[in-house]
Amino acid sequence: MQTDNRLFDDFVKFMNGAAGTVAGMAREAEGATRERAREWIGGLDFVSRDEFEVVKAMAVAARDENDALKGRLATLEAQLSAQASPAPIAPQAAS
Numbered sequence: 001m002q003t004d005n006r007l008f009d010d011f012v013k014f015m016n017g018a019a020g021t022v023a024g025m026a027r028e029a030e031g032a033t034r035e036r037a038r039e040w041i042g043g044l045d046f047v048s049r050d051e052f053e054v055v056k057a058m059a060v061a062a063r064d065e066n067d068a069l070k071g072r073l074a075t076l077e078a079q080l081s082a083q084a085s086p087a088p089i090a091p092q093a094a095s
């Protein structure tokens with residue numbers, strides 16, 4: 001047996017409308033919060049992952065080049081010290 005209760009129908013319609021309104025407000029609040037977070041984080045000095053990886057690769061390359069230059073410098077210094085050291089003087093015979 002089903003009854004026609006207009007008050008109950010109106011209450012259900014009101015609650016459905018209120019639930020839709022609350023859900024819409026929640027979506028708007030979430031969107032506004034995300035936007036504020038993006039603005040706040042965007043103002044900080046963060047770098048992207050790609051930028052970080054590029055700088056990291058450049059640092060590794062610079063370190064490798066530095067090591068290679070240190071090796072070349074050590075070789076050149078060894079050659080220079082070998083050239084600069086006086087050769088042993090042979091004793092001269094008395095005549």
